[in-house]
Amino acid sequence: MSASLGKALILVENLSVPFDRRVWQEARSLTAAGYGVTVICPQGRGRDTEAHVVLDEIDVHRYPLHGADGGALSYAREYATALSRTASLIYRLGRSTAFDVVHACNPPDALILTALPLRRRGAAVVFDHHDLVPELYVSRFERRGPLHRATLIAERLAFLLADVVVSTNESYRRVAIERGRKSPEDVFVVRSAPDPERFRPIPADDSLRRGQRYLIAYLGVMGPQDGVDHALRALAILRRTRSDWHAIFVGEGDVFDQMKALAVQLGLGGSVEFTGRVPDEEVIRIMSTAEVCLAPDPKNPLNDVSTMNKIVEYMALGRPIVSYDLTEARVSAGSAALYATPNDVEDFARCIGDLLDSPTRREELGRGGRRRFEDEISWRRSEEQLLAAYGRALELARRRR
Structure with missing residues (x-):
C-alpha cells in the first residue's frame, strides 16, 4: 500500500464499501494521490460480505450489522452497535498502524466519536457531511423531542471535533459555517458525482x-x-x-x-x-x-x-x-x-x-x-477539493500537537 502522503482511515456506517459510490471514489482518489487508505464499514446484504478485503490497494474492514426497521429506537440500536464495532476495529488497527487522517462520514454524526483516540494521538479529523441528521430525523418521524435534541448535540460535537468539514453542496457548507461555527476556510465542497468515463449514455434497449x-x-x-x-x-x-x-x-x-x-x-x-x-x-x-x-x-x-x-x-x-x-x-x-x-x-x-x-x-x-x-x-472537480481538504486538515492537526 502506497502511503507517501500519509495513512487515512475512512469510517462509514450507513452503506457497505465499495457499494457506497461516494466513499469509494474518495478512497480511490486519495490512493491515486499517494495516501494509504483503510476503510471501516458494515457488511452488505448479498454484496460486500467479506470481513476483510483489499481492493485497488484499499484495505477494507467490515463488521456485521443488522439495519434499523424504520423506527427511531431501532436506529438508536443500529448506531450503538455500529459505533461499538467501529471502535473495536479502530483499536485493533491502531495497534499496528499510525493513521495521519481519520475521515468520518455521517450518518450518524456520532460516528466521529470513535475517532477520538486517534485524534488524541495527533491524527487529523475530517467530517464528511453527507446528511443533515436533525432535519433527516424530522422528515422521517415528523416530531421533535429528546431524540431530535440528541441529533443536534451529536451534530455540534461532530463539527467541534473536526479539523475540516467536507460538505456535499453550498447549502451544507453554510450549515457548517453558521450552525457548526466552522471557519469558512475549513469547509470544502466535495460534490457527489459519478465517474464521467464510466457513467456515459449507451444505445437504448x-x-x-x-x-x-x-x-x-x-x-x-x-x-x-x-x-x-x-x-x-x-x-x-x-x-x-x-x-x-x-x-x-x-x-x-x-x-x-x-x-x-x-x-x-x-x-x-x-x-x-x-x-x-x-x-x-x-x-x-x-x-x-x-x-x-x-x-x-x-x-x-x-x-x-x-x-x-x-x-x-x-x-x-x-x-x-x-x-x-x-x-x-x-x-x-x-x-x-x-x-x-x-x-x-x-x-x-x-x-x-x-x-x-x-x-x-x-x-x-x-x-x-x-x-x-x-x-x-463531474468528480474531477470534487477530487481537487477533497485533496485540498486533506491538506488543510493535516496542517491544522500539526498545529494541535
Whole structure:
C-alpha cells in the first residue's frame, strides 16, 4: 500500500464499501494521490460480505450489522452497535498502524466519536457531511423531542471535533459555517458525482419499454423522505389520460415493500416495475433508455438543501429530468430539468406528460445536463477539493500537537 502522503482511515456506517459510490471514489482518489487508505464499514446484504478485503490497494474492514426497521429506537440500536464495532476495529488497527487522517462520514454524526483516540494521538479529523441528521430525523418521524435534541448535540460535537468539514453542496457548507461555527476556510465542497468515463449514455434497449412507446425511470433510495409515493401518484394521474409508457424504479430502502404495494393499490401493477438494487451496468442500461427520469423528492427542510445523487447521475447519462422546484435541485440540474410546483403531484404528472410529448425538449434538456455535468460538477472537480481538504486538515492537526 502506497502511503507517501500519509495513512487515512475512512469510517462509514450507513452503506457497505465499495457499494457506497461516494466513499469509494474518495478512497480511490486519495490512493491515486499517494495516501494509504483503510476503510471501516458494515457488511452488505448479498454484496460486500467479506470481513476483510483489499481492493485497488484499499484495505477494507467490515463488521456485521443488522439495519434499523424504520423506527427511531431501532436506529438508536443500529448506531450503538455500529459505533461499538467501529471502535473495536479502530483499536485493533491502531495497534499496528499510525493513521495521519481519520475521515468520518455521517450518518450518524456520532460516528466521529470513535475517532477520538486517534485524534488524541495527533491524527487529523475530517467530517464528511453527507446528511443533515436533525432535519433527516424530522422528515422521517415528523416530531421533535429528546431524540431530535440528541441529533443536534451529536451534530455540534461532530463539527467541534473536526479539523475540516467536507460538505456535499453550498447549502451544507453554510450549515457548517453558521450552525457548526466552522471557519469558512475549513469547509470544502466535495460534490457527489459519478465517474464521467464510466457513467456515459449507451444505445437504448427497446426491450426495457415492455412493448410501450416510452420508458420513465427512477433511480435512488426509497425512504420515507424520498418521494417515491409522489412519483407513483403522479404516474397514476398520468395513466388516466395515456397508457403508452412503462416505468422502472431502481433502488431499495425502508419503504420498498410499501411502494410496491402502493403501485398495485393505484392500479399501476402492470405499468410499473421495481428492480431493487442493480449493478451500475444495469443502471446505465435502464437510464440510457428512459425518455424521462424522475426526482420526486418532496420539499421539506432536508430535501430543499440536499443534493440528490440521482439528479447528477441522470445528468451524467444525458437524461431529461422532472423534479420538484427545490433550491439544491435547481443548483445541480439548472436547465436540465422541468420543475413542478413543490409537492403538487398533479403538476408533476403534467410535467412528465409534457416531456413525453416533446422529443425536442427532451433532447435539449438531456444534452444540456450532460454538458453541465462534464463542465461543472463531474468528480474531477470534487477530487481537487477533497485533496485540498486533506491538506488543510493535516496542517491544522500539526498545529494541535
